[in-house]
Amino acid sequence: MNILWAYYVTCKYHVVAYNSIFKKDLFKDEVVLVTGGGTGIGRCIAHEMASLGATVVIAARKLDQLTAVAEEIRKLGGKCDTMQINIRDAAKALELIENIVAKHGKLTCLVNNAGGQFMSPASMLSTKGFATVVDLNLNGTFNMCKAAFDGYMGEHGGSIVNIVAECRNGFPRMVHTGAARSGIINMTKTLAVEWGPFNGIRVNCVAPGTIVSSGMKNYPDNVVDMIAGNDWLSPTGRFGTESEIAASVVFLLSPAAAYINGVNLAVDGGSSLSKGFPEGQDLAFNPEGSLMPAYVGWPEGKDNVHNLKHVDAPQKINDLLNKYKKKKSKL
Numbered sequence: 001m002n003i004l005w006a007y008y009v010t011c012k013y014h015v016v017a018y019n020s021i022f023k024k025d026l027f028k029d030e031v032v033l034v035t036g037g038g039t040g041i042g043r044c045i046a047h048e049m050a051s052l053g054a055t056v057v058i059a060a061r062k063l064d065q066l067t068a069v070a071e072e073i074r075k076l077g078g079k080c081d082t083m084q085i086n087i088r089d090a091a092k093a094l095e096l097i098e099n100i101v102a103k104h105g106k107l108t109c110l111v112n113n114a115g116g117q118f119m120s121p122a123s124m125l126s127t128k129g130f131a132t133v134v135d136l137n138l139n140g141t142f143n144m145c146k147a148a149f150d151g152y153m154g155e156h157g158g159s160i161v162n163i164v165a166e167c168r169n170g171f172p173r174m175v176h177t178g179a180a181r182s183g184i185i186n187m188t189k190t191l192a193v194e195w196g197p198f199n200g201i202r203v204n205c206v207a208p209g210t211i212v213s214s215g216m217k218n219y220p221d222n223v224v225d226m227i228a229g230n231d232w233l234s235p236t237g238r239f240g241t242e243s244e245i246a247a248s249v250v251f252l253l254s255p256a257a258a259y260i261n262g263v264n265l266a267v268d269g270g271s272s273l274s275k276g277f278p279e280g281q282d283l284a285f286n287p288e289g290s291l292m293p294a295y296v297g298w299p300e301g302k303d304n305v306h307n308l309k310h311v312d313a314p315q316k317i318n319d320l321l322n323k324y325k326k327k328k329s330k331l
Ligand SMILES: CCC/C=C/C(=O)SCCNC(=O)CCNC(=O)[C@H](O)C(C)(C)COP(=O)([O-])OP(=O)([O-])OC[C@H]1O[C@@H](n2cnc3c(N)ncnc32)[C@H](O)[C@@H]1OP(=O)([O-])[O-]
Pocket: 115, 116, 117, 118, 119, 120, 126, 128, 129, 130, 132, 133, 136, 165, 209, 210, 211, 214, 215, 216, 218, 227
């Protein structure tokens, strides 16, 4: 009987603890900047943070996309502002942070999500192409971190999450982004050490594997076809969802991660562990895909981002998401 009672109390405590950490107003005093918040993963992060009470500022180059997402968020009762930025411009980055602080009083969280690349074997890549991608991802992320530090966080503290890409074993056909993202991961560790003492600034990375998102629209049809056909070739047997990236970002920004600093959290279904398999890796995995259902929205129910609008990916990639949503664990 005592054992049963102890079990009941333990379970109840966990439920209470969980609810008290991720309650609706968890981020009500926070002002969060999400770069690239007008599309895909950034849009999903913006929705999740707004649904937990944050004032969200989304910033990128294309104002029309930002405006549309801000309207979605406001319709759901969230607070969202839009500002234009090219993260490659360090002076404009500082201006952006100063504008946010002037308008909203502070900047407590920064999500460096803006970035990207194109596919090319290293042997075909021009020096300019390599430099462009490194400039966007590595220099752009540094510009934003430095601006946030100089414009607010150096004096008041804050939390930064840098979205990189899973590149543990190199990044064949994307040498530029692999090099840039590895640079960000190392930079993150340095900033965590150097900036931790300044009011406890935390800097962490999230490294997505292949995600069902708008980013896939940047690739030609034959590449999308190739990517879509390979979703089962990993331990989890599917690609990730935008919500699965957003959930890990929310966690790292939250007080629940207050003692996590300088890490790179791979959110890739374990795919990085199986990269570099010789031909024949298909023998190791299940062509039916995973039995594990995907996480497609936080919070669930009517506020779910994915009930609001389909993920803006090419049709073949969206079809995968619909398949994942239907999957039920047989366990
Ligand atoms: C697969 C799953 C894993 C990852 C998924 C994701 O991340 S999804 C997220 C995906 N989301 C994103 O990627 C979104 C963000 N991406 C972007 O904005 C662009 O892809 C960018 C990174 C190239 C920057 O663009 P920009 O306007 O600043 O640059 P620009 O156009 O002026 O080009 C400069 C130079 O780069 C070169 N070069 C460029 N393209 C190609 C190519 N296809 N081919 C070859 N080379 C190419 C070329 O040398 C060019 O100079 P040139 O020879 O013309 O004088």
